[in-house]
Amino acid sequence: MPEGHVLHRLAAAHRERFAGRPVRVDSPQGKFADAAALLNGQPLEAAEAWGKHLFLGFAPVGWVHIHLGLYGKVAFGETPVPPPVGQIRLRLANDDHWSELRGPNTCALRTDEERAAVAARLGPDPLREDADPERAWRRVSASRSAIGTLLMDQAVIAGVGNIYRAEVLFRHGVAPHRPGRELDRATWTACWEDLVALMREGVRLGRIDTVRPEHTPEATGRPPRVDDHGGEVYVYRRAGQPCLVCEGPVATAKVAARNLFWCPRCQPR
Template identity: 65%
Template sequence: MPEGHTLHRVAADLRRRFAGRVVESSSPQGRFAQGAARVDGRVLTDAEAWGKHVLVTFDGLDDVVHVHLGLFGGWAFADASDEVPPVVGQVRWRLRGPGGLADLRGPTACELLSPPQVDALLARLGPDPLRADADPDRAWQRISRSRASIATLLMDQAVVAGVGNVYRAEVLFRHQVPPDRAGRDIGRATWDAIWADLVVLMREGVRTGTIDTVRPEHDPEAMGRPPRDDDHGGEVYVYRRTGRPCHVCGTAVTTEVVGGRNLFWCPRCQSADRLTP
């Protein structure tokens, strides 16, 4: 499933191509035909990401198009100068305008929501590290009272919106936090440091389109090691490095399933006897 930085990049691309312009809207697949017809011929006014959700607004319409990609959804963009591509696969929603074209395939949700429904959706989400209006104290109030592990809590979109499996593993490693430590046993200073790090790392992800979490002293050139060869791209400490030596201590990275997803960590750098002030 795409992590939050990807959805913020999508929202920015939608704004760049279509904001302030009349768009053609259709649903070649037919599953969003009624909603697509409602926004066809309107001016797209904004596209915002909230965690892993994108909300698209149109002039003269109170309802908002809500998109959640889920595990299999994705956007494909084309420039206005490109030849209009034929519909390939199950295109749920196609937007076309002077700024180009956008095709949405395979989302978990592509729907029109009324303002009360939007409010209800946002009320279910925790703060998003990529949003200027995010309040990390909201997440802390949940974390500091929870018996659930910090690894579980970071993946709970009601606690922190936008963090996925890669950022979860990497930020816990960077702060040497045992992934099975209960939220209520995490100190406030540690949480503040984790949040601040997420803000920096995820903003960089928006800028580059990849997840890079390795500090300069541990990058391939500094360590004399080959770059990471993985279809996810980016340099990481533990994610999908099971059995390989930790870049910091040399201990083999381990993994287990937590919350239905593979969690990666270093049993030495993130040992259970480490304190989290």
């Protein structure tokens, strides 16, 4: 599932291509056809992300709420718009650009109140200017749940997924099994600030890089990482491989149906 930086990139891409201009809207697949008919010809007035949710604002009609889930994809192109191929849930177009949404978990038209209700269920998003890390800290510091589980809870922090979860905990030497209430405030603040910086880089580069300069392939002479997710990381999907810092084996375990990765030496329990 895409992590939060991907949704912020998609919001920016929609603003760049469609903001302030009337948009042709249709649903070749048909599942969003009624809402598309209401939106067709309206200008796109806003495009923003909150965690793993994308909101496209077409006032006064409402907001298109998109959650990609595991299989959702968005593609962009320049006009002319090609004939529809496959299951296109939502297509936007103007005289210069088009976008196509396929396979989302959610694609629904929301009112202002419904959009606000979705956002209210989410924790602070490190990529948003209005993020309040204190909200997340209150949840973390009061919880017996493992910090590795809390970071994946979108009601605690919105936008953090499996990669950022594993990497930020490694970078700060925090065992993923440590209860949230055992985390001290200074460590939490450092983790939050690191997430802000790492995820902003993710928005800028379009990939997740978490390795510090002294541990890059160029600095250490090791081969670059080859992975369909791209980017240089410390522990994510490196189970059994030597830690880039201590050379001990990276561990993995299944937690809440997701693979957790950590270094037992660098992140002692």
